[in-house]
Amino acid sequence: MDMMLHVLAPELLLLATSMALLVGDTFWAKRYPALTFQLALVSLLMIVGVILASFSTESVQAFNGAFIRDGVADILKVSMLLMTIFAFVFAREYLVVRGIERGEYYVMGMISLLGMMVLASAYDMLSLFMGLEVMSLALYAMIGMHKDSSVAIESAMKYFVLGAMATGLLLYGMSLIYGVVGSLRLDLIYQAVSIAEPSLVLNMGLVFIIVGLAFKFGIAPFHMWVPDVYHGSPTGITLFLAAAPKVAAFALMFRLLIEGLESSVVEWQGLLIILAVLSLLVGNIVAIAQTNLKRMLAYSTISHMGFVVLGFVTGNIDGYAAAMFYVIIYGLMSVGAFGVILALSRKGFEADNIADLAGLGRRNPVMALVMLVLLLSMAGVPPLVGFYAKLVILTNLVEVGMVSLAVFAVVMSIIGAFYYLRVIKAMYFDAPVAECVDAGFATLSLRYGLMTVAALVLVLGILPNGLLTLFAQVMTY
Amino acid sequence: MTSFPLLSALIWLPILSGVLVLMMKNQPTMAKQFSLWSSIGVFVLSLGLYTGFDATTAQMQFVEQASWIPAFNIQYFLGIDGLSMPLIILTTFTTVLAVWSAFECIEDRVEQYMAAFLMMNGIMVAVFSALDAILFYVFWEALLIPMFLVIGQWGGPKRVYATIKFFLYTFFGSVFMLVAFLYMYSQIGSFSLLDFQAMPLSFVAQFWIFLAFLIAFAVKIPMFPVHTWLPDAHVEAPTAGSVVLAAIMLKMGGYGFVRFSLPMTPDAANYLDWLVISLSLIAIVYIAFVALAQTDMKKLIAYSSIAHMGFVTLGMFLLYGILANTGETQGAILGLEGAMIQMISHGLISAAMFLGIGVMYDRLHTREISAYGGVVNTMPVFAVFMLIFAMANAGLPGTSGFVGEFMVILAAFKANFWIALAAATTLIFGAAYTLWMIKRVIFGDVSNHHVAEMKDLSRREFMIMLILAIGIIGLGFYPAPVMDVMHTSVEHLVQQAMTSKLP
Numbered sequence: 008m009d010m011m012l013h014v015l016a017p018e019l020l021l022l023a024t025s026m027a028l029l030v031g032d033t034f035w036a037k038r039y040p041a042l043t044f045q046l047a048l049v050s051l052l053m054i055v056g057v058i059l060a061s062f063s064t065e066s067v068q069a070f071n072g073a074f075i076r077d078g079v080a081d082i083l084k085v086s087m088l089l090m091t092i093f094a095f096v097f098a099r100e101y102l103v104v105r106g107i108e109r110g111e112y113y114v115m116g117m118i119s120l121l122g123m124m125v126l127a128s129a130y131d132m133l134s135l136f137m138g139l140e141v142m143s144l145a146l147y148a149m150i151g152m153h154k155d156s157s158v159a160i161e162s163a164m165k166y167f168v169l170g171a172m173a174t175g176l177l178l179y180g181m182s183l184i185y186g187v188v189g190s191l192r193l194d195l196i197y198q199a200v201s202i203a204e205p206s207l208v209l210n211m212g213l214v215f216i217i218v219g220l221a222f223k224f225g226i227a228p229f230h231m232w233v234p235d236v237y238h239g240s241p242t243g244i245t246l247f248l249a250a251a252p253k254v255a256a257f258a259l260m261f262r263l264l265i266e267g268l269e270s271s272v273v274e275w276q277g278l279l280i281i282l283a284v285l286s287l288l289v290g291n292i293v294a295i296a297q298t299n300l301k302r303m304l305a306y307s308t309i310s311h312m313g314f315v316v317l318g319f320v321t322g323n324i325d326g327y328a329a330a331m332f333y334v335i336i337y338g339l340m341s342v343g344a345f346g347v348i349l350a351l352s353r354k355g356f357e358a359d360n361i362a363d364l365a366g367l368g369r370r371n372p373v374m375a376l377v378m379l380v381l382l383l384s385m386a387g388v389p390p391l392v393g394f395y396a397k398l399v400i401l402t403n404l405v406e407v408g409m410v411s412l413a414v415f416a417v418v419m420s421i422i423g424a425f426y427y428l429r430v431i432k433a434m435y436f437d438a439p440v441a442e443c444v445d446a447g448f449a450t451l452s453l454r455y456g457l458m459t460v461a462a463l464v465l466v467l468g469i470l471p472n473g474l475l476t477l478f479a480q481v482m483t484y
Numbered sequence: 485m486t487s488f489p490l491l492s493a494l495i496w497l498p499i500l501s502g503v504l505v506l507m508m509k510n511q512p513t514m515a516k517q518f519s520l521w522s523s524i525g526v527f528v529l530s531l532g533l534y535t536g537f538d539a540t541t542a543q544m545q546f547v548e549q550a551s552w553i554p555a556f557n558i559q560y561f562l563g564i565d566g567l568s569m570p571l572i573i574l575t576t577f578t579t580v581l582a583v584w585s586a587f588e589c590i591e592d593r594v595e596q597y598m599a600a601f602l603m604m605n606g607i608m609v610a611v612f613s614a615l616d617a618i619l620f621y622v623f624w625e626a627l628l629i630p631m632f633l634v635i636g637q638w639g640g641p642k643r644v645y646a647t648i649k650f651f652l653y654t655f656f657g658s659v660f661m662l663v664a665f666l667y668m669y670s671q672i673g674s675f676s677l678l679d680f681q682a683m684p685l686s687f688v689a690q691f692w693i694f695l696a697f698l699i700a701f702a703v704k705i706p707m708f709p710v711h712t713w714l715p716d717a718h719v720e721a722p723t724a725g726s727v728v729l730a731a732i733m734l735k736m737g738g739y740g741f742v743r744f745s746l747p748m749t750p751d752a753a754n755y756l757d758w759l760v761i762s763l764s765l766i767a768i769v770y771i772a773f774v775a776l777a778q779t780d781m782k783k784l785i786a787y788s789s790i791a792h793m794g795f796v797t798l799g800m801f802l803l804y805g806i807l808a809n810t811g812e813t814q815g816a817i818l819g820l821e822g823a824m825i826q827m828i829s830h831g832l833i834s835a836a837m838f839l840g841i842g843v844m845y846d847r848l849h850t851r852e853i854s855a856y857g858g859v860v861n862t863m864p865v866f867a868v869f870m871l872i873f874a875m876a877n878a879g880l881p882g883t884s885g886f887v888g889e890f891m892v893i894l895a896a897f898k899a900n901f902w903i904a905l906a907a908a909t910t911l912i913f914g915a916a917y918t919l920w921m922i923k924r925v926i927f928g929d930v931s932n933h934h935v936a937e938m939k940d941l942s943r944r945e946f947m948i949m950l951i952l953a954i955g956i957i958g959l960g961f962y963p964a965p966v967m968d969v970m971h972t973s974v975e976h977l978v979q980q981a982m983t984s985k986l987p
Contacts, residue, residue, distance in 0.1 A: 383629060389622035398618070402556060405666040413666065417659035424655050428648050436636045436644045475555040
């Protein structure tokens with residue numbers, strides 16, 4: 008089998024442009040400070056174009072089966088690229104005002120994205136692990152970029168230590184599985200596991216893998232880092248952290264558990280149920296007590312990831328498609344919600360407390376409306392797209408007979424609705440506080456970007472069929 | 485005319501005009517006029533449903549069916565029968581009054597206020613005409629958003645507490661309904677309400693589905709003991725908000741029972757009818773006493789709404805008792821028709837009461853009964869109307885309030901004497917709390933200089949009151965036009981509710 012490099016065209020393109028920007032930035036950073044940003048956007052858009060132009064639901068393998076390009080990978084990649092583009096556009100002004108905007112931010116972001124894209128396409132435990140590490144290392148560095156802020160350094164440190172531990176656990180699990188199966192390729196693992204006798208070593212490996220995955224996803228009880236990291240990182244980076252890496256975590260889980268170990272579904276299903284239930288509990292209940300918007304959104308992320316895991320719990324293709332839909336929709340909403348925080352902050356004022364949004368409905372009706380749409384969508388109120396994300400997960404749960412789990416999930420989303428309502432209450436019902444006069448530095452691109460996100464949430468909510476059908480189609484292939 | 489999508493027009497025209505109004509920032513007069521005329525237009529359009537309605541069939545009419553989310557077999561499926569058509573017309577009618585009533589008392593962000601009511605109009609019509617469970621659920625929940633904002637932004641001092649309570653209570657109720665929908669979908673692969681009504685279901689499944697529906701609809705109606713959000717929401721809501729809440733949103737719960745619970749889970753309804761009947765009687769008797777103790781006029785009417793809605797649920801669930809007793813469907817039909825009439829009538833009466841209180845509130849900015857007294861001396865015309873509405877609220881013959889209550893009590897006698905007796909006490913208690921309030925507020929000497937300065941109705945207020953009074957008395961003397969359109973559908977419903985769905 009030859010190398011079939013054209014399968015990797017998007018990744019190679021991203022690698023080349025990010026390296027070029029890394030070098031180029033040192034030359035032009037002083038004279039044209041915006042150039043790296045602009046070029047980064049152009050290259051990301053170009054890669055989106057490349058993927059869309061060659062999109063197909065057929066799967067092609069490269070590097071002797073270590074790398075696969077299929078419909079699932081393409082959809083995940085396009086969504087990660089779009090989230091990154093949104094994140095770059097939204098975050099730029101924030102970073103500039105704080106004096107931490109450097110070319111490296113975009114380059115790091117692109118390298119991290121490269122890792123995620125490799126992850127989405129990995130078909131071999133080695134490439135999977137490589138993608139994961141490329142993604143994570145770049146993220147650690149990004150969080151630590153704001154080196155004057157002790158909180159940011161602290162959260163970078165936390166993220167690094169816990170992330171390294173998770174990686175260790177994952178790697179250990181992988182090695183145990185390798186020990187049983189004797190291969191790193193996911194399709195060979197799949198074949199071997201489906202005929203293998205149930206063995207303790209295999210199950211041990213599975214447990215370690217799931218714990219590692221749970222860390223990366225940030226699901227309870229391995230969620231401790233999420234609020235601290237979200238809160239401690241500069242919002243411009245939290246924004247990036249909260250969207251595309253979650254999609255990558257989905258990819259990791261999908262490749263490992265479904266493509267590799269689906270025949271052990273009985274073993275991992277129970278574990279995932281526990282994780283999902285705990286995440287929904289912790290995420291929704293602890294979020295109520297938060298006064299900081301970033302922390303609240305962090306806890307809400309935990310509960311959303313609980314929903315994604317519920318999609319896996321069903322153990323069938325429709326459920327995985329539902330989980331994919333959920334995670335992508337979540338990424339979109341999350342980019343938007345953090346984007347609003349960015350739009351309201353200005354130098355010396357982070358706008359990240361719920362109280363800072365007081366009276367936003369009067370001060371800035373457009374931003375308030377955007378935030379309203381995003382929060383209600385996260386709460387799962389129709390006709391916004393977040394409702395369908397929850398609906399498809401619940402439908403699949405009920406279809407496989409897990410009605411009680413579905414009831415639990417909806418009860419938790421009622422509790423969830425409460426803390427989203429608290430933010431809406433601050434925006435619309437509370438009187439504006441004197442010091443937060445007008446929106447900070449909402450530039451035109453940020454403003455229109457956020458409006459686009461909100462419009463997407465609404466339009467996809469009214470016409471969700473296209474995406475749902477597409478996702479079901481690529482999954483069944 | 486047959487191919488004109490009338491229902492879609494009734495849903496989307498108000499929503500679109502709401503969006504248009506939203507753009508009329510800083511042009512309050514234009515926003516008001518536009519909203520009024522567009523709501524009148526929608527009302528006139530909705531009369532087309534009445535004139536084009538075929539009362540001889542229980543089939544769905546004005547049906548529109550298109551695929552919406554084929555991945556889950558979710559359809560854009562609309563249609564009405566005799567149960568939903570009167571409620572749709574009530575909706576468009578009430579919206580006109582709600583919009584018109586807000587002309588002077590709302591000064592802040594007028595365009596947002598008006599837009600919210602126009603959008604609610606479209607959404608509520610959609611709730612009553614949706615024949616796909618997910619479509620129904622989407623609109624059912626979407627209605628919460630504008631109402632939440634209306635109460636929270638333009639409400640009274642405790643509005644935030646009230647509106648969050650309102651949102652969470654209703655959200656809590658309806659998610660169980662969603663799970664019930666999903667369960668039925670998993671059985672037959674369709675979300676069509678007609679398929680849901682036709683599918684066989686085991687008793688255990690029916691039992692749980694019935695309870696899920698009960699939670700959803702009981703919160704909405706509201707029934708004891710989940711009624712506590714209503715007094716708060718009513719007291720804090722602006723007048724038009726209270727009107728829409730009482731006149732229409734409560735009816736969505738009653739509508740849910742006849743569209744979902746009775747036809748979809750007849751065996752469980754038969755098994756659990758005692759539960760609904762007991763809760764209804766508690767609402768009728770106990771809540772009436774609670775109403776007696778209120779010092780806030782809006783709260784009093786809010787509690788009286790709960791008591792009146794108790795009649796609706798009572799009338800709906802009497803049928804199994806009647807069938808067991810008499811073995812014929814006449815009494816069952818009587819009870820259900822009474823419940824439906826009671827819904828329409830309560831829509832008119834509660835709207836009238838809340839608008840009347842709104843008129844007084846606009847002048848004195850208090851709803852405390854003790855702040856008033858002798859209003860008849862300064863506002864004689866208003867006092868006449870208020871007295872008519874109060875009599876209707878108390879169920880005086882000749883007003884619409886009498887017809888529904890009388891039919892339900894009559895039906896109750898066929899089921900069980902004691903139920904009927906308990907229900908009939910409402911005629912006493914209802915008269916007691918309503919008339920006592922009227923005595924303290926309207927009659928007597930002028931109690932203070934604030935009341936002495938009150939001006940009588942403006943032309944606009946007079947017209948609103950007159951329209952409502954005509955409606956209430958008209959329906960009281962001649963309810964036939966409403967009863968005729970629903971008769972066939974009610975018969976069909978009784979058939980469905982009696983047919984066991986056990987496989």
